[in-house]
Amino acid sequence: MAGTFITFEGPDGAGKTSVLAALIPQLAAHLTRPVRLTREPGGAQLSEKIRELILDPANTAMDARTEALLYAASRRQHLVEVIEPALEAGDVVVCDRFVDSSVAYQGAGRQIGEAAVLAMNQFATGGRTPDLTIYLDVPSAVGLARIQAHRSDRQYDRLDQExxxxxxxxxxxxxxxxxxxxxxxxxIxxxxxxxxxxxxxxAALHVYLADDWQANA
Structure with a gap:
């Protein structure tokens, strides 16, 4: 059985991490297949080491293209070590961020080109595209206000300096x-x-995964 690859995306302050923490146990209770939650950058041992480099607020000299390449490298290792094996096993893989994040943050945010960043990541992933993406939308001013309000409760990283x-x-x-x-x-x-x-x-996941859904869970 082929697995299902679902990603969650959103700008900073959208609440993805909190939403996933509450959502995954409910989703797992309803599905007949295993649910595997993972994240980017990171998700695999080598990828987590790259994450530390990317997000370290001390690395202010990092070039925008260097950053984009590091994200792609982290993603490649994560894909081959974690995501693809889980999909081959038939699992539902839920990933906190994937290629869309690089297109948005490095391509548009860093202004190095959305098409160029997409092409780089298509090479890194072999063209792997999520089956479904849930995008949590929040206006930038609202998201940044949330970050400031909860600054003591979360890791402060390089992107928070933008x-x-x-x-x-x-x-x-x-x-x-x-x-x-x-x-x-x-x-959403x-x-x-x-x-x-x-x-x-x-509700969106119920519609997409209807064939695997246990109504009475």
């Missing part, structure tokens, strides 16, 4: 991606209360 203009470019790129590929990318309003966002995500 301007609102950077984050607005990132969000605009995500919205373009969602408009260009509505069959794959489902947009992440300004709603957390419980409503989780419920909306679960």
């Amino acid at each position: 301007s609102q203009a950077f984050h607005e470019r990132v969000r605009a790129a995500y919205l373009r991606l969602a408009e260009q590929d509505p069959a794959r990318i489902r947009t 309003d992440a300004t709603q209360p957390m419980a409503e966002v989780v419920a909306a995500c679960l």
